Amino acid sequence: MKPPLSRQLLEGSLTLKDYYTSYYRDTLGLPEWLELVQQRCEYEGEVKRLFRFLKLVDVRSHPGIVLNVGCGTGGFNRVALSYGVRTIGIDSNHNALIADSFHGVLGVSEELPFRSGEFLGVYCFSVIEHVASVVDSIREMVRVTRPGGAIYIHTPNAWSWYEGHYKVPWVPFMPQSVGRRYLRMRWRPTAYLATIRRLTRGALIRAFQSASVTDLTFYDGDPTRDRMSRWLGVVPYLEVVARV
16 A cells, blocks of 8 residues: 555655645646546646647757746656657656656746756746746856757746636735635645736736847647636636747
């Protein structure tokens, strides 16, 4: 019999399935947690994300390595390697890095332990909304990207009427105190809400400007998941490529 997940986390013996069970079932309380865990174990979403990244950022025609900031359990890195894209991953969550025996770098986005201009590009998917400082994180991404390289960021849109982590309808700019009551009414755990900072397009533009980067292209590739956002013409996520 396996020990409880809390003990596995402490001992560093959890599997990929264990890790995402803890996240989807216990942290977020999603009814469809089992299906989501299976998708993660099969890297289903990572293949789609890699193809999207390669469509927007041309990295295979140039020599170099892509840095995955907030790599988690390393699914994107494994899939990228199978398509000939060299990557390195960094994450602040030790438990994510040891799940599935992934060899990533332990560290934070505000202080990347790499040389300036070391990477061909940076990939950052659903991470920038969780960092301690968006400005410092983006400055570091710019610093480690070589001239002519690109930074890809994907993050929830603060104007969306959908919360992509809890996967529920959401009122834009809802105060956290109200959000916690709303989640409790839906019988959902609330602690994770404190880790989420929903960003606007303007906030990302200003953060890149602070790093002297103004060549930004925003894309609306994600379909809306709720009727309100479709009716208002709001995309649920912000997707931007910055040219350094």
